[in-house]
Amino acid sequence: MKLSNQAQAFVLHFGEMGSRWGFNRTVGQMFALLTIHSEPLNADQLAEALKISRGNVSMGLKELQAWRLIELHHQPGDRKDYFTAAGSIWDLARTVFEERRKRELDPTLTLLRQLLLSDPRDEQEAQAQEKIQEVYSLLEMLDQFANTLSKLDHKDLHKLMKLGSGLNKLLDMKASVKAKTTGKSATTPTAQKPTRNKTK
Amino acid sequence: MKLSNQAQAFVLHFGEMGSRWGFNRTVGQMFALLTIHSEPLNADQLAEALKISRGNVSMGLKELQAWRLIELHHQPGDRKDYFTAAGSIWDLARTVFEERRKRELDPTLTLLRQLLLSDPRDEQEAQAQEKIQEVYSLLEMLDQFANTLSKLDHKDLHKLMKLGSGLNKLLDMKASVKAKTTGKSATTPTAQKPTRNKTK
DNA sequence: TACAATTTTCAGAAATTTCTGAAAGTTAAG
DNA sequence: CTTAACTTTCAGAAATTTCTGAAAATTGTA
Numbered sequence: 233m234k235l236s237n238q239a240q241a242f243v244l245h246f247g248e249m250g251s252r253w254g255f256n257r258t259v260g261q262m263f264a265l266l267t268i269h270s271e272p273l274n275a276d277q278l279a280e281a282l283k284i285s286r287g288n289v290s291m292g293l294k295e296l297q298a299w300r301l302i303e304l305h306h307q308p309g310d311r312k313d314y315f316t317a318a319g320s321i322w323d324l325a326r327t328v329f330e331e332r333r334k335r336e337l338d339p340t341l342t343l344l345r346q347l348l349l350s351d352p353r354d355e356q357e358a359q360a361q362e363k364i365q366e367v368y369s370l371l372e373m374l375d376q377f378a379n380t381l382s383k384l385d386h387k388d389l390h391k392l393m394k395l396g397s398g399l400n401k402l403l404d405m406k407a408s409v410k411a412k413t414t415g416k417s418a419t420t421p422t423a424q425k426p427t428r429n430k431t432k
Numbered sequence: 433m434k435l436s437n438q439a440q441a442f443v444l445h446f447g448e449m450g451s452r453w454g455f456n457r458t459v460g461q462m463f464a465l466l467t468i469h470s471e472p473l474n475a476d477q478l479a480e481a482l483k484i485s486r487g488n489v490s491m492g493l494k495e496l497q498a499w500r501l502i503e504l505h506h507q508p509g510d511r512k513d514y515f516t517a518a519g520s521i522w523d524l525a526r527t528v529f530e531e532r533r534k535r536e537l538d539p540t541l542t543l544l545r546q547l548l549l550s551d552p553r554d555e556q557e558a559q560a561q562e563k564i565q566e567v568y569s570l571l572e573m574l575d576q577f578a579n580t581l582s583k584l585d586h587k588d589l590h591k592l593m594k595l596g597s598g599l600n601k602l603l604d605m606k607a608s609v610k611a612k613t614t615g616k617s618a619t620t621p622t623a624q625k626p627t628r629n630k631t632k
Numbered sequence: 633t634a635c636a637a638t639t640t641t642c643a644g645a646a647a648t649t650t651c652t653g654a655a656a657g658t659t660a661a662g
Numbered sequence: 663c664t665t666a667a668c669t670t671t672c673a674g675a676a677a678t679t680t681c682t683g684a685a686a687a688t689t690g691t692a
Contacts, residue, residue, distance in 0.1 A: 236557050237549050238449065238552075238561070238564075239557075239560055241543065242544075242547060242560070242564060245540065249536060252452075252454065252532075252536055257650080258650080258651080268559075269561060270559045270563075275644080275668085284652085285653065286482050286653080286669085287651075287652060287669095287670075287671075288650080288651055288652070290669060290670055291483070291651090291670085291671090293669095311667060312667085312668070313668085325574075328513065336449065340445065340449060344442075350438065357438060357439075360436065360439055360442070360468040360470075361438070362468070363470075363521070364438075366521040368523065373593045373594065374525075376596060377592075378595075380596050380599055384603075390573070390628050392599070393577040394573065395580070396577075399582065399584070399588075399592070403584075403588050427658075456679075474638095475639075476638095484681075484682085486682090487641075487683065487684090488682070491681090494692080501675060510655085511690065512636080512639095
């Protein structure tokens with residue numbers, strides 16, 4: 233397994249970027265390689281191509297499986313395990329997106345929810361609590377939005393992303409549609425003010 | 433500067449999460465603290481509250497300024513530099529979002545664009561090139577979408593995120609509007625089926 | 633200019649993360 | 663059951679990142 237310069241550059245770059253997406257350099261490289269390589273690869277091939285130890289490959293594969301980013305295959309008459317990227321580029325992107333939401337957003341929301349339960353002991357804490365409430369609202373909304381997005385099918389996602397400046401018009405449209413339904417003005421103020429968190 | 437349990441928990445959590453967002457633990461903590469603390473803080477206060485060295489604080493502040501996440505203030509009659517979070521929670525979220533796009537997506541797009549210039553030497557490379565093209569298309573679209581999002585004002589963003597399942601309907605609406613304009617059917621097939629990756 | 637207050641820098645220490653490779657574990661086939 | 667092919671594990675080594683603190687630089691004031 234010798235990598236072309238092209239593949240090499242791709243793999244190295246995604247190795248570096250990988251850490252941003254929640255895995256380490258070699259895991260990122262393995263994922264990148266499995267992504268551009270159309271044929272299934274086994275652990276030895278990965279180790280050789282990436283010049284890393286067999287043990288490291290084993291751990292990396294385990295992690296990529298936990299992320300549901302790769303699939304196991306078998307070749308008839310060969311006892312080795314072969315792997316490919318799990319699905320199309322879009323599928324993979326969606327999976328990374330979903331997994332990150334689960335691993336990062338959810339725990340944070342849980343913590344913040346908990347922090348919001350105790351009552352502030354003084355003015356200082358009251359103000360802190362307000363901020364925490366704001367962070368919580370923002371993240372919760374993000375979470376729901378992410379949830380919605382990841383339920384859209386490829387086609388709709390594509391459509392949404394392509395909207396560009398059309399998005400503005402669309403939001404106005406929606407507002408006016410809603411206005412018709414509810415009788416509210418199209419420029420609904422959306423309860424923008426300090427709801428305060430005295431939800432107790 | 434003694435932190436309440438609440439603040440402590442908040443700060444520690446965002447310290448851990450920080451690395452996901454592109455900065456290290458202490459920078460994450462400093463940012464979290466400046467975010468929940470309404471009054472401006474100086475470097476000594478940060479160092480004391482977070483139990484880290486003065487030098488570390490100095491480096492952290494420099495980084496947070498590079499991210500445009502904090503603002504420098506001065507108190508009359510005090511030569512120390514005081515800092516606050518730069519804007520509302522929404523502003524901060526938007527800033528992190530934008531900075532990450534700049535720092536991660538842009539360089540990747542540049543690399544991929546470059547890789548796509550050279551012509552494949554064999555079948556293997558041709559297939560890799562195809563995959564790279566797909567990744568490129570996806571990331572470019574994401575980039576543009578992110579761009580669009582970060583231009584929306586707070587209110588519209590809020591509106592968009594709140595849409596939830598309304599998003600589906602919205603996309604249909606848009607489709608039909610477009611259909612009227614272009615004469616296409618609203619249920620454009622857009623090659624949705626098992627393209628599988630044997631695109632050969 | 634002199635000086636004191638404050639911030640920045642950066643070499644090396646400390647902490648953390650990642651990686652290796654040998655040993656242990658697993659599995660299929662005969 | 664035995665063996666060989668293969669995979670996983672994990673202790674410690676290596677690499678990387680982060681942090682400290684003392685020295686240097688900067689800045690405002692007198």
